[in-house]
Amino acid sequence: MQEDTAEPNIKADVPAADVPVANALTSSGRFELLVHAITDYAIYLLDLDGSIVSWNTGAERFKGYSAEEIIGKHFSCLYTQEERAAGIPEHALATVATQGRYETEGLRVRKDGSRFWASIVIDPVVDESGTLIGYAKVTRDITDKKAAEQALFESEQRFRLLVQGVRDYAIYMLDPKGRITDWNSGAVAITGYTAGEIVGRHFSCFYTQEDRDRGEPERGLAIALQRHTFQHEGWRIRKNGTRFWANVVIDPIYNEANRLIGFAKITRDITERKRAQDEVDRQRDILSHAQKLEAIGRITGGVAHDFNNLLTIIRSAADLLGMNNLAAEKRARYVEIIAETAERAALMTKQLLAFAREQPLHPEVFSIASCIQALTHVIEMTVGAKIQVNIDLPTDLKDVHADAGQFEAAFLNLVINSRDAMPAGGTLQISACYSDRLPSLHEHADTGDIFGHFIAVTIKDTGCGIEPSAIDQIFEPFFTTKELNKGTGLGLSQVYGFAKQSGGEVVVESQVGEGTAFTLYLPCAQEQPSADSVESSSEESRHVRSRNLLLVEDNEMVGGFTQSALSDVGHNVSWALNAEAALEMLDAGQEFDLVLSDVVMPGMSSIELAQEIQRRWPDLRVVLSSGYSPALAQKGGHGFELLQKPYTLDQLLAVIQ
Numbered sequence: 001m002q003e004d005t006a007e008p009n010i011k012a013d014v015p016a017a018d019v020p021v022a023n024a025l026t027s028s029g030r031f032e033l034l035v036h037a038i039t040d041y042a043i044y045l046l047d048l049d050g051s052i053v054s055w056n057t058g059a060e061r062f063k064g065y066s067a068e069e070i071i072g073k074h075f076s077c078l079y080t081q082e083e084r085a086a087g088i089p090e091h092a093l094a095t096v097a098t099q100g101r102y103e104t105e106g107l108r109v110r111k112d113g114s115r116f117w118a119s120i121v122i123d124p125v126v127d128e129s130g131t132l133i134g135y136a137k138v139t140r141d142i143t144d145k146k147a148a149e150q151a152l153f154e155s156e157q158r159f160r161l162l163v164q165g166v167r168d169y170a171i172y173m174l175d176p177k178g179r180i181t182d183w184n185s186g187a188v189a190i191t192g193y194t195a196g197e198i199v200g201r202h203f204s205c206f207y208t209q210e211d212r213d214r215g216e217p218e219r220g221l222a223i224a225l226q227r228h229t230f231q232h233e234g235w236r237i238r239k240n241g242t243r244f245w246a247n248v249v250i251d252p253i254y255n256e257a258n259r260l261i262g263f264a265k266i267t268r269d270i271t272e273r274k275r276a277q278d279e280v281d282r283q284r285d286i287l288s289h290a291q292k293l294e295a296i297g298r299i300t301g302g303v304a305h306d307f308n309n310l311l312t313i314i315r316s317a318a319d320l321l322g323m324n325n326l327a328a329e330k331r332a333r334y335v336e337i338i339a340e341t342a343e344r345a346a347l348m349t350k351q352l353l354a355f356a357r358e359q360p361l362h363p364e365v366f367s368i369a370s371c372i373q374a375l376t377h378v379i380e381m382t383v384g385a386k387i388q389v390n391i392d393l394p395t396d397l398k399d400v401h402a403d404a405g406q407f408e409a410a411f412l413n414l415v416i417n418s419r420d421a422m423p424a425g426g427t428l429q430i431s432a433c434y435s436d437r438l439p440s441l442h443e444h445a446d447t448g449d450i451f452g453h454f455i456a457v458t459i460k461d462t463g464c465g466i467e468p469s470a471i472d473q474i475f476e477p478f479f480t481t482k483e484l485n486k487g488t489g490l491g492l493s494q495v496y497g498f499a500k501q502s503g504g505e506v507v508v509e510s511q512v513g514e515g516t517a518f519t520l521y522l523p524c525a526q527e528q529p530s531a532d533s534v535e536s537s538s539e540e541s542r543h544v545r546s547r548n549l550l551l552v553e554d555n556e557m558v559g560g561f562t563q564s565a566l567s568d569v570g571h572n573v574s575w576a577l578n579a580e581a582a583l584e585m586l587d588a589g590q591e592f593d594l595v596l597s598d599v600v601m602p603g604m605s606s607i608e609l610a611q612e613i614q615r616r617w618p619d620l621r622v623v624l625s626s627g628y629s630p631a632l633a634q635k636g637g638h639g640f641e642l643l644q645k646p647y648t649l650d651q652l653l654a655v656i657q
Contacts (some may be wrong), residue, residue, distance in 0.1 A: 042139040045125065048132065050075050050093055062141045064111030075137065078108050080115065096122050096135055105142065117146040170267040173253075176260050178202050178221055190269045192239030203265065206236045208243070224250040224263060233274075236267070245274040313341045339648075363502070365525040366404045368432055368455055369393040375408065379415055379430075386425030393432050400455050401525040402502045410495040414459040414518045417492065421463025421516060429460040438505050438521055453524035454504065460517035466510040474508065495520065547656055550590075551575045552582045552597035552606065562596075565649060571656070579604035583612065592620065594656060596643070599626030610640050623655055 042059030044052055051074050055067040063070075063078065070077075076089035083089070083106065095102040102122040107115045119142045125134040170187035172180055179202055183195040191198075191206065198205075204217035211217070211234065224230035230250040235243045249266045317334040320326060326334075372393060380389055400407075418428050435456045466474065475496035495518070499506040503523045510516035549571050553559035556577075563573045574590065576582040578601055586592070595613060597606040610622040625643040643655050 040140065042137075044137055046075055046093075046122075046135040046137055048134060050089060050135070053134070059139070062110070062116070063108075063139075069111075080107050080109055083107075092120075092122055093135060096124050097132060100124060105146075108139070116141050117143045168268065170265075172265055174203055174221075174250075174263040174265055176262055178204065178217060178263070181262065187267070190238075190244070190267065191236075197239075206267075208235050208237060211235070220248070220250055221263065224252050225260070228252065233270070244269045245271045307345065310341050310345045314338050317341075363402050364404055365399050365401050366407075367397070367399050368407070368457060368522070369395070369397045371404065371408065372411065372430065372432070372457075375411070378412070379428075382412070382415060383419040383428055387419060387422055388427045389430070390427065391430045393430075397432055398434060398453070398455060399525040400522040402504075402522045403498070406498045406502075407522070410498045410520060411457070411459070413492065413495050414520070417518070418459055418461035418463060418516070421461050421465070426462040426515075430458070431460075432457045434524075435521065439507050454521045455524060456519050456521050458517055458519045460515065462515040465512040465514055465516055466508070467512060471508065471510065475506075546570045546572060547593040548591060549573045549656065550582060550585060550592040550595045552577075552579060552595065552601070552609065554578055554598065554601045558598075562652075566652070566656075569649075569653065578602065579606065579609035582609060586613070586617065586620075595620060595622045596656075597622065597624055599624050607640075 038056060039058045039061055041056075042063060043056045044059050045054040047053050052071050055065070055070050059070075060066055074089075076084050079089055088106075092102045092104075100123075103120065105117065105119050108118040108120075109115055119140045121138045123136045123138075124132050125136050127133050167186045167189050169184075170190045171184045172187050173182035175181050180199050183193075183199055187198075188194055202217075204212055207217055216234075220230045220232065228251070230248075232248045234246065234248070236246040236248075237243060247268045247270050251264045252260055253262050253264055255261050317337045320334050321331060372391065376389075376391065383389060415428070415430075422428075433456055435454045436452070438452065438454060475492050495506055499520055499522070504521040506518060506520050508516065508518050549566060551559060551563055551566075551573055553562065553575065554577055559575050559577070563575045566573045574585060574592070576585060579597070580603060582595065582597070595610075597609055599606045606624055606626075610624060613620055613622055621641075623641045623643055625647070641655070643652065
């Protein structure tokens with residue numbers, strides 16, 4: 001770094017270095033005042049031999065000599081012993097005489113022997129005829145500047161040594177176009193390229209061909225300029241062609257004028273870390289798969305156990321009905337037992353589907369307060385006299401939008417769970433309130449609370465509580481803390497599935513020995529409920545005029561039974577085993593009042609069939625029937641009527657009517 005070392009332009013009006021010259025110099029009063037006023041520069045004159053003939057205030061200030069002490073001495077006394085031995089003073093004057101100027105920086109000596117770093121300029125002094133009569137010498141103390149420069153140089157050297165010493169990171173510079181301008185030892189170790197091999201090449205040479213084709217290198221620089229940084233992980237290529245997984249950071253670099261001068265790029269080889277993470281993920285997948293298999297085994301075992309019990313009852317009752325000498329009242333009783341057992345089996349299926357969130361729901365707007373109040377007698381009969389029931393429901397509680405029947409089932413499941421937790425009696429507290437957020441549980445755990453409008457129904461008991469180790473499993477199907485044959489383990493799973501599928505949540509708080517509180521969250525309704533529909537009675541639904549029905553069912557047992565049952569009550573039923581056969585019947589010109597189709601079928605689905613019928617025969621009514629269908633559960637039947645299996649004959653006839 002250079003500082004201004006300009007000096008006064010002293011020319012021919014300065015006399016030579018004898019007495020007449022000195023007298024001539026001192027005769028210029030104004031010039032002498034100017035020179036002596038300058039304190040930051042040592043400005044003095046030398047005669048042809050190099051002896052000092054004038055001395056200003058600046059020279060006296062930072063060299064320590066007064067004018068009386070120094071005038072007449074040779075200027076070489078201000079040089080170091082080493083420079084005098086090397087003939088530097090004489091060389092300086094000779095350079096001025098031959099080249100017209102001498103400029104340098106070097107160490108000089110003060111009166112006290114201390115050294116300082118000086119900037120020196122020597123110019124020739126000539127008279128009016130152009131004859132050299134002496135030398136004008138301007139010196140400035142630049143010790144502080146040189147110290148700063150040295151400190152900066154040492155700092156840059158230390159930083160360069162630091163960067164070069166880092167071997168775990170490739171740290172290098174790019175120009176504005178992405179060409180490599182600098183290269184550290186870490187970059188050599190990671191990529192295999194030496195500085196001589198890589199400097200000047202575009203940094204995209206480290207990218208895979210696929211990334212280059214997608215423009216990833218240019219995209220990285222563009223994002224770095226836009227966002228002031230770019231961070232990414234991906235595959236990079238070494239000199240030998242092998243790939244490594246890299247963590248990359250690119251930052252733009254600007255100069256003092258805020259002009260882009262390039263990019264700083266830091267790359268780290270994290271291949272081993274990625275391999276370790278991939279192995280962790282693989283082990284987690286294996287564990288998850290094992291847990292799923294365990295859960296499937298538990299569910300399968302539970303279903304088999306409970307359904308075998310139900311099938312035993314149905315089969316035994318059917319065998320008894322086959323006895324010729326069975327009394328009419330007993331025959332009626334066994335028919336009732338079969339119906340009740342079938343209802344229990346249907347309820348178990350619904351609970352499983354509710355947990356899987358594949359249960360087709362029929363949401364409606366209803367009042368939770370009114371629903372619970374209507375169940376008060378059922379609650380009291382269910383829990384028994386030893387348990388005190390307290391119901392606290394605000395009168396201004398908002399309506400909810402959910403499946404009312406599923407809510408009642410979920411609510412009663414929670415009540416029964418609380419009853420079983422208080423065998424010796426206790427208190428059951430039922431309350432509800434408005435909430436503007438959904439707790440961040442389960443799959444919402446990473447996103448925080450979900451805000452909205454919800455009604456929170458809390459069922460709190462003073463029972464035995466739940467062990468902390470069991471809290472995370474209580475909503476799993478067939479998991480139960482009750483004694484053998486005291487519960488199916490499906491009640492809480494139904495509550496969980498219903499809450500999730502309804503857009504709500506269920507949370508539990510429990511302390512062993514103090515009790516448990518379940519809170520069921522359901523979304524508030526956005527509109528008021530419509531007028532209640534009036535259902536026909538069972539007897540009325542069975543006495544209807546005959547209809548022409550097209551039954552589409554691939555299960556021969558179900559299809560044959562349904563066709564027979566509907567024919568027995570007076571309907572004309574045509575049966576097709578699949579959607580393609582049904583379309584052939586319709587294309588043949590057969591007229592039908594209603595198409596009743598199972599949802600799950602091979603080939604064309606019932607939804608596609610219904611859509612085709614709607615397009616070609618828009619006046620023909622279509623009813624879809626299923627006990628399980630993800631498509632219907634997620635999209636609500638695609639706008640078609642839905643009859644849920646298992647259904648009773650009365651329900652089927654009511655739909656037909």
